Amino acid sequence: MAGKSLVITSGKGGVGKTTTVANIGTALAMMDYKVCLIDADIGLRNLDVVMGLENRIVYDIVDVVEDNCRLEQALIRDKRHKNLFLLPAAQTRDKTAVQPNQMKSLVEDLKKEMDYVVIDSPAGIEQGFKNAIAGADFALIVTTPEVSAVRDADRIIGLLEAEGLKDPEVIINRINAEMVSRGDMMNIEDIIEILAVQLKGIVPEDNIIIVSSNRGEPVVLKDNPKAGQAFKNIAKRITGEEVNFISLEDNSFFTKLKKIFSFS
Amino acid sequence: MKSPISFKVAKNGIVLKLDPNAEFNRIKNALRDHVTSATNFYAGADLYINIADNSFKIDQLNEIVNIARGYKDVKNIIFTSDVIKKDTIEINNEGETYLINRTLRSGQKVKKSGNVVIIGDINPGAEVIAGGDIIVFGKIRGVVHAGAGGSTEASVTALKLEPTQLRISKKIARPPEESKNRKSLNPERAFIQDGQIMVENFEI
Numbered sequence: 182m183a184g185k186s187l188v189i190t191s192g193k194g195g196v197g198k199t200t201t202v203a204n205i206g207t208a209l210a211m212m213d214y215k216v217c218l219i220d221a222d223i224g225l226r227n228l229d230v231v232m233g234l235e236n237r238i239v240y241d242i243v244d245v246v247e248d249n250c251r252l253e254q255a256l257i258r259d260k261r262h263k264n265l266f267l268l269p270a271a272q273t274r275d276k277t278a279v280q281p282n283q284m285k286s287l288v289e290d291l292k293k294e295m296d297y298v299v300i301d302s303p304a305g306i307e308q309g310f311k312n313a314i315a316g317a318d319f320a321l322i323v324t325t326p327e328v329s330a331v332r333d334a335d336r337i338i339g340l341l342e343a344e345g346l347k348d349p350e351v352i353i354n355r356i357n358a359e360m361v362s363r364g365d366m367m368n369i370e371d372i373i374e375i376l377a378v379q380l381k382g383i384v385p386e387d388n389i390i391i392v393s394s395n396r397g398e399p400v401v402l403k404d405n406p407k408a409g410q411a412f413k414n415i416a417k418r419i420t421g422e423e424v425n426f427i428s429l430e431d432n433s434f435f436t437k438l439k440k441i442f443s444f445s
Numbered sequence: 446m447k448s449p450i451s452f453k454v455a456k457n458g459i460v461l462k463l464d465p466n467a468e469f470n471r472i473k474n475a476l477r478d479h480v481t482s483a484t485n486f487y488a489g490a491d492l493y494i495n496i497a498d499n500s501f502k503i504d505q506l507n508e509i510v511n512i513a514r515g516y517k518d519v520k521n522i523i524f525t526s527d528v529i530k531k532d533t534i535e536i537n538n539e540g541e542t543y544l545i546n547r548t549l550r551s552g553q554k555v556k557k558s559g560n561v562v563i564i565g566d567i568n569p570g571a572e573v574i575a576g577g578d579i580i581v582f583g584k585i586r587g588v589v590h591a592g593a594g595g596s597t598e599a600s601v602t603a604l605k606l607e608p609t610q611l612r613i614s615k616k617i618a619r620p621p622e623e624s625k626n627r628k629s630l631n632p633e634r635a636f637i638q639d640g641q642i643m644v645e646n647f648e649i
Contacts, residue, residue, distance in 0.1 A: 332551050335568050339550035375568060375586075377548060 184215075186288045186298040187419070188317035190341075192333030194304030196325045197354040200390055200399075201412070202301040203231045207399040208416035210265035214296040217256065217266040219288070221313035222303035223278055226270035232259065233397020234267055243271035243278045245287065252290060261402065266295075276308040281315035288316025297419070306340060314341065320349040321381055321415075326356050326367040335376055350381035352415060357386045382415035383426055384408050450475045452542065454580055454602065458491055459544070459562060460525065461513075465498040469505055473512065480515040482541075487519040489546040490564055497526045542577075549573065549587065558594070569609055578602070584630075588612075597637045602647060606633040611642065618642040 189202045199222075206218045220228035223243065229235045240255035245268070252268075259265035268291075271278060291298045302313035314320065320341050324334040334351065341349050353372055360366035373380055387408035393400040400409040401416075414424045449467030453460045463472050479486070492513055501509070506524075513522050541559035551570025555561060560577035571587035573579055576594040581603040590612040592599025597614045611618045616637060634647040 332570050336551040336570060339553050342550075377566075 184292040184295040184297055186292055186300065186316055186318045188221075188300040188302050188314050188320050188346075189323060190302035190310065190313060190320060190337055191304065191323045191330070192306060192337040193324075193330045196323050196330050197384070197390075198304075198323050199227045199231050199301055200394060201321075201323050201352060201354065201384075201415075202228060202299050203394075203399045204401045204409075204412035205416050205419065206265060206297075206299045207232075207259075207262065208401045208413045209297050209299075209419065210259065210262040211401065211413075212416065212420065213264065214420070215264045215294070216297045216299065217268060217291050217295045219268045219291075219298065219300045220270035221279075221284070221300050221309060223270045223309065223312075224272065224275045225303065226272050228301050229257075229267060229269045230397060231394050232267055232399065234259065234269075235397070238269045241269045241271040242287070243274050246279050246283045252287070276303070276312065279312050281311050284312045284315040286316075306336065310337075310340075311344075314344060314346060317346060320346045322349050322351045322376075322378075323354050324351060324372065324376075325354050326361070326369075326372060328367065331367065331372055331375055338376060338378060348379065350379040351376055352382045352384065353380070354384045355386045356383055380426070381418060382411055384411040384415075385427075448475050450479065453495075454562075455493070455495075455527070458493055458564065458582065459487075460493040460495045462495045463499050463509075465500075469501075473508060476509065476512050477515075480512055484515070484517045486542065486544050487516040488544065489518055489520060490544060491521045491523055492516065492519050493523050493525050495525050495527065548583065551587075556593075567603075567608075575599070585611075591635075592637075600634055600636040602632070602634040604630045604632050606631075606635060606644060611635055613637050613642055616640075616642050 189198050191198050202218055206216050209216045218228060219242065220226050229238060234257050237257045240250040242255065244250045245252050245255045256266040256268055259267065288298055300313050300317055303309035322334050322337055324330045338349055353369055357366055361368045369383060385407045389400055389405060390408055401412050403409060411427060414427065417424045449464040449472045451462045453462055494509065510522055513519065543557045543559060543561050545555060545561065545563045546565065548565035549555065549563065549567045549571035551568055554572040556574040558576040561573055561575040562580045564582045566583040567573055567581060567585045567587040567589065569586045574590045574593045578599050579589050579591045579601045584605040585603040585608045587608065588610045589601050589608055591601045592614040595614055599613055601611060601613065607620060613635065614637060632647045633644050635642055635644045
C-alpha cells in the first residue's frame with residue numbers, strides 16, 4: 182500500500198490542531214480507510230487524551246526511534262475503529278529526542294501499511310514543527326478567525342513553501358456565524374485574501390467540541406450537525422471527493438426559521 | 446550619456462522602454478548589458494516591450510526578442526504600444542533593481558541596496574528594506590523602508606498602501622487608525638516632501 186501523509190499545523194497554539202487531527206483521522210477511518218495518527222508534540226502530548234487512548238500507551242514515538250521497540254508495538258489500535266491507529270508522543274522527553282530524517286523514515290514505513298498518515302504538529306516553528314513536517318506529503322493549516330492566528334498561519338505557509346511543501350490548504354476553525362454577520366469577527370473572505378491559499382474546510386464554533394475532547398470521543402462519532410459534519414466534509418475532500426461548503430447560515434435550524442418568518 | 450533603455454512601471458507590469466532617438470546598435474548593447482548584469486530581473490514575470498515611438502525593421506525586432514530571451518525564466522515577451530504617461534514612475538536605472546515575483550509572507554524579509562519591485566503582496570509581518578524605491582504590484586500590509594541608506598528621494602508605490610509602518614530615509618509614518626475601504630484597490634505613492642512623508646493617489 183502506498184498511503185499519503187499529511188501534517189496538520191498552525192504556528193499559533195490553541196487553534197484546534199489536535200482536535201482536527203482526531204476528528205479527520207476518525208472520519209477517514211469511518212470511511213474504511215486505514216489510518217495512523219502521529220502525535221509529534223513530544224513532551225506535551227494531547228492526542229491520546231482527545232482520542233481517549235491515554236491508558237493504553239506502552240511505547241511511544243521516541244521508543245520507536247531509539248529502537249526500544251518495533252513500530253507495530255508502539256501503535257495503539259483505536260477502541261472504536263480497528264483500522265485506526267495512534268503513534269503517541271513521549272511525555273517525558275522533548276522535541277530534540279527525534280530528528281527530521283528519523284521522522285521521515287518513520288512516516289515512510291507507516292505509509293506502506295496505511296492509506297493515510299495524519300501528523301499532529303506542535304505549535305511553534307522550531308524543531309518540533311520541523312520534525313512534524315519532515316515526512317508529510319501535504320499540509321493543512323488550521324487557523325481561527327483571529328488576526329494573530331492568521332498572521333501565524335501566513336508565517337507557517339511561508340516556511341512550508343521554503344521546505345518544499347507546496348500548496349498548503351487552510352481550515353478555518355471555530356467560526357461564529359453570528360459574530361461574522363455582526364462584523365465582529367474576521368470573515369472567510371478576509372482570511373483567504375491574506376493567506377492566498379485554497380480553503381479546505383470551515384468548522385463552526387461548537388461547544389460540544391470541549392465536551393467531546395474531555396471525554397476522549399471525537400465529535401465525528403456522533404451525529405453532530407455542526408462541527409462534526411464539517412470535519413467529515415474535510416475528510417471527504419482529503420480523499421478527493423467534492424463536497425460543498427456548509428453555508429454558515431444554514432447551520433442553525435433557528436436562523437432558517439427566522440429567515441422564513443422574515444419573509445412573511 | 447543617458448542609457449537608451451529604461452524600465453517603467455505600468456498597469457500590466459514592468460515595461461521596457463526603448464529610446465526612439467538612439468541608434469539601434471546602442472539599444473542592442475544596452476539591453477545585452479542589462480540581460481547579463483540583471484539576469485533574474487524578469488524571472489517568472491512577463492516582459493513588456495514598449496515600441497510606441499520607435500520604428501523598427503522586422504529583423505531588428507527579432508534581434509531584440511532574441512536578446513530579451515536571455516533574461517532567465519522570463520515568461521512571455523509582449524510588445525505594447527500603449528503610450529506611457531509622462532508621470533509614470535521610472536525605475537531608477539542607476540542602482541540595481543530586484544524583482545520579486547511572489548507574495549512576501551509574515552516573517553519573510555527582503556533587504557536590498559537597490560530598488561525592489563514586487564509582483565505580489567507584502568503581508569503583515571513581512572518586511573522590505575530597500576536602498577532605493579519600493580514598488581509593489583499588490584498590497585502593502587507589512588513594514589516597508591525605502592531609501593534605507595538615507596536617500597530622501599526614495600518613494601514607495603503600491604496598488605494598495607496599507608502598511609503596518611512605512612519608512613522613507615529617516616522618517617517613519619503609520620497609517621491612520623481608522624481602517625480604509627478594504628476592498629478597492631487604490632494605487633498610492635508615498636514620498637518625502639518638506640521633511641514629511643506624504644501620500645498621494647497615483648494613476649497607472
